[in-house]
Amino acid sequence: MNIELRDGNLAINESLTIEDVKDAWNLILKNLSEIKTVDLNGLKDLDLAGMQVLLMLVHLKQDIKFIMPPTQGDPRFVLYSSNN
Amino acid sequence: MEYIDKTLLTSFLEEAQELLDVIEQKLLELEKHPQDTELIHELFRAFHTLKGSSGIAGAITFQNIAHEFENLLEKIRKNELEVTSDLVTLFFKGTDALKEIAIYLAQKGYEPPLDQWVELLEEVRTSIPGRALSAGNQPNQSGGERITSFEGLYLLPLTFRLTVLKNMLGDSRSRVKEQDLGSKKQRLYVLGINCGTGIFERGLDPLRLALQGIETLGGRVASLTVLGDRLPSVNEFDPEKCYLPIILAFQIQIDRIETLLFELEFLADDADINLGYIDSIFELFSPDLAEIQLPSEEERQRLRALAEEAFWRIPDEGLEQRIDNFIALALSMYRFPFIKKSLFCEVVLLLALFRQIYGGKENLNQLIEDFRALLLEYANANHETVAELIAPREAARDIWECLQEEASGIEQICMGTSNLHESWSMSEEHCETSTSAGKATTVISSALSLKGESIRVDKHKIERLMDLASELILQKNGLEYLLKSLQKMVRDRELHYALKEQEQALTSVIRELQETIISLRMTPLRQLFSRFSRYVRDIAIKLGKEVELIFQGEETELDRETVERLYEPLLHLIRNALDHGLETPEERRRKGKEKTGRLIVKASREASAVFIDVIDDGRGIDLEKVKNKAIQKSLISVEEAEKMNDQEVMKLIFMPGFSTSESVTEISGRGVGMDVVQHTLMELGGYVNLHSVPDKGTTVRVVLPLTLLTTQVLVVEVSGEEIGIPVCDLERIAEAEEVIRFSATGKIANVGGHTLIVQDLASILGVASTRNKLQDRKAIVLRGGVCLLVDCISATEDLVVRKLTGELAGLDLYLGTAVRGNGRVLMIINTRSLREADTYEH
Structure with a gap:
């Protein structure tokens, strides 16, 4: 994992998996007020633990924006953050 | 007899071979450490994987046997069964059976019957405590009851249901129908996995496991939902614990669902797994039904009349016309009051379907036919069944809105039919997805890398790549030569530097390229060695001998193809060591040796060769016995035998038909073996040497050339002739005068405590003696203590060395030839031919 916060943008590169989630979560918690966007352009590997962290982030900041290339979004894969 | 799909079969057999090798290795370890639970788990996983992959391939006999042994391991895991030597032997019988089936499959393309x-299987079953002796407990009966119609589908998030719906509409019409023709019936399943929080601690990712399972079974994920409503508060949240239930909808062949369930068994201890299927679109929505308004008889008659009218055929005119007609039909139906509340949903669903298949007239007419049939069914149905068909208006509206949003991009809908991995391609465009407060649904993509990092490549492609790289090196060498000529003519220093820099960069890239290409072909000997453990165990038991098998240098790498071909020769050598070399415990005790014999299989690399030594500490080779046998078998005459030195006698062992064994057994004694070993090794460009000391043991050394694309060669000159010496064979270069100073005879020198055999290269090559003075000459000290005197050193070059062919192939003095940058052919000397003897452990 390569995670970096710059000007309110949290860029998560390479991976967000069980090996990385602890560090990622600590970073998110420490800088929660600063984070405005999450850039997933460089993300290549995401597992359930990684999804969980992203979901928690959405819970904490519901106005957060995710940035990713459109081709990476597959309508078959949807993540829910509410009881919807 | 059912033939197995060739592609599936190839990958299955490759995997099976690897796993069976691992299993044998682990079983041997388990025999030594019967309490090692990790080993038991590893074996369980290996049998489990074998069972799964054989199921995928359709190898039912294989699967059944693997399943029985998996059951056995499950009992061991639960401490209901103890690991004994007999049990390990039973497992070996199992792996033998699986191997036999695999070989049969590879040869014939279908399986032998289970009857054999x-x-x-009875033996396995009787080993399991409390298990009936009858042939019950068929593995393919065990999981059926776990699949049920999925309850409460309508409670799932609407977007999830919509993606499932799209999948059903899209696939049920166009793709899946085609697949059905191949008698492989598909079904849409819903899988719910609700994990305990500690699942990650077991190293398991339920999502990845499920997706991998579905994908490897040829399934297709239709929709994936992770429900976030069980996430705890921030203070309680531990990122290394699991809080997310997963719901997956996927399409898969019905006969493969069992295998998927087996795949998911790993999760069973820590998760609730629910699997159900969806057979009707209405299951997704109908339970929401609030109010059912049934049509009156009059309405039903009108509907029937509508359905029976002739304008249901879609005209041949253009697409727009066809769409308009279709929509007109839908609207005419919508004018029926009861349809407003009930059938509306179906109209929308069919419209959605229509969007996805609008391209094909044939499909469209089929759709119209279905539509018409549905209306007729609706009109003619009794009230109870009508109720079942009615879908909720609310849901229908949602569907409509959803489809409206996507109306602009039919291609986007079609993405649903794309492969799981296809959507993860990189794009420079970016988009933002925002979550709305309160109803935060965030589409975040399918960034799940499921594949491993290795791929299988056709070996011919690698060979072609090697040829091309060799050609590239030749071209580069030619370029270097021309550059040097150019540099002599051009005086521009900056240009010189620039050219030099460019040349160095090119050399560096080519060197890396060749190393990479070579590494593609290389594999460590570990896997080959591990295949012998089981064999040694079994043969030692049969022969009543105690053997400690030791592997050394297993990480040494050799060309993959060479490694594959080495199995048989090494097996012969090991068999001979066990049968002829090592003594029985009693005999060893009499000789004052440890009762357990040692058999070492050791690999090492020296310069451009790899040695594989098979060393035993047994009785050694009885040279007199070898001589007598050779005379007895008329391989040599008595006179010839008398003239032979020890090395020559030992070489008799490699003659076809030679065997010292008194009787022919299944282990050895047939007189085939060592000549086959020698023959195979020669084909691989190697050779075999023997060294033996009575009652100390025997070492059989297999020498194999390393696969190298280029060889760094030292070009030396002697009497005006240029000759190449592989740099990897060099120890150092010295002044000839310095070496000779330490030599009393001019043939043997003692330099720095090391004895060197001094040879003039001119005399070795048979060229005229040098005219150079001794102080101008160089001494090339080679590994192994040979020192060559040459006139001067010309250059060092990376060259592609080609083996000598035809009549020249027998020239032991030369390793091969190489074309230099200037186009001249250079002979490369085989330094090993200059050495007198190798060193051995005995």
Whole structure:
């Protein structure tokens, strides 16, 4: 994992998996007020633990924006953050 | 007899071979450490994987046997069964059976019947405490009851249901129908996995496991939902614990769902797994039904009349016309009051379907036919069944809105039919997805890398790549030569530097390229060695001998193809060591040796060769016995035997038909073996040497050339002739005068405590003696203590060395030839031919 916060943008590169989630979560918690966007352009590997962290982030900041290339979004894969 | 799909079969057999090798290795370890639970788990996983992959391939006999042994391991895991030597032997019988089936499959393309292994299966079953002796407990009966119609589908998030719907509409019409023709019936399943929080601690990712399972079974994920409503508060949240239930909808062949369930068994201890299927679109929505308004008889008659009218055919005119007609039909139906509340949903669903298949007239007419049939069914149905068909208006509106949003991009809908991995391609465009407060649904993509990092490549492609790289090196060498000529003519220093820099960069890239290409072909000997453990165990038991098998240098790498071909020769050598070399415990005790004999299989690399030594500490080779046998078998005459030195006698062992064994057994004594070993090794460009000391043991050394694309060669000159010496064979270069100073005879020198055999290269090559003075000459000290005197050193070059062919192939003095940058052919000397003897452990 390569995670970096710059000007309110949290860029998560390479991976967000069980090996990385602890560090990622600590970073998110420490800088929660600063984070405005999450850039997933460089993300290549995401597992359930990684999804969980992203979901928690959405819970904490519901106005957060995710940035990713459109081709990476597959309508078959949807993540829910509410009881919807 | 059912033939197995060739592609599936190839990958299955490759995997099976690897796993069976691992299993044998682990079984040997388990025999030594019967309490090692990790080993038991590893074996369980290996059998489990074998069972799964054989199921995928359709190898039912294989699967059944693997399943029985998996059951056995499950009992061991639960401490209901103890690991004994007999049990390990039973497992070996199992792996033998699986190997036999695999070989049969590879040869014939279909499986032998299970009947052949009934006794083995009975033996397995009787080993399991409390298990009936009858041939019950068929593995493919065990999981059926776990699949049920999925309850409460309508409670799932609407977007999830919509993606499932799209999948059903899209696939049920166009793709899946085609697949059905191949008698492989598909079904849409819903899988719910609700994990305990500690699942990650077991190293398991339920999502990845499920997706991998579905994908490897040829399934297709239709929709994936992770429900976030069980996430705890921030203070309680531990990122290394699991809080997310997963719901997956996927399409898969019905006969493969069992295998998927087996795949998911790993999760069973820590998760609730629910699997159900969806057979009707209405299951997704109908339970929401609030109010059912049934049509009156009059309305039903009108509907029937509508359905029976002739304008249901879609005209041949253009697409727009066809769409308009279709929509007109839908609207005419919508004018029926009861349809407003009930059938509306179906109209929308069919419209959605229509969007996805609008391209094909044939499909469209089929759709119209279905539509018409549905209306007729609706009109003619009794009230109860009508109720079942009615879908909720609310849901229908949602569907409509959803489809409206996507109306602009039919291609986007079609993405649903794309492969799981296809959507993860990189794009420079970016988009933002925002979550709305309160109803935060965030589409975040399918960034799940499921594949491993290795791929299988056709070996011919690698060979072609090697040829091309060799050609590239030749071209580069030619370029270097021309550059040097150019540099002599051009005086521009900056240009010189620039050219030099460019040349160095090119050399560096080519060197890396060749190393990479070579590494593609290389594999460590570990896997080959591990295949012998089981064999040694079994043969030692049969021969009543105690053997400690030791592997050394297993990480040494050799060309993959060479490694594959080495199995048989090494097996012969090991067999001979066990049968002829090592003594029985009693004999060893009499000789004052440890009762357990040692058999070492050791690999090492020296310069451009790899040595594989098979060393035993047994009785050694009885040279007199070898001589007598050779005379007895008329391989040599008595006179010839008398003239032979020890090395020559030992070489008799490699003659076809030679065997010292008194009787022919299944282990050895047939007189085939060592000549086959020698023959195979020669084909691989190697050779075999023997060294033996009575009652100390025997070492058989297999020498194999390393696969190298280029060889760094030292070009030396002697009497005006240029000759190449592989740099990897060099120890150092010295002044000739310095070496000779330490030599009393001019043939043997003692330099720095090391004895060197001094040879003039001119005399070795048979060229005229040098005219150079001794102080101008160089001494090339080679590994192994040979020192060559040459006139001067010309250059060092990376060259592609080609083996000598035809009549020249027998020239032991030369390793091969190489074309230099200037186009001249250079002979490369084989330094090993200059050495007198190798060193051995005995």
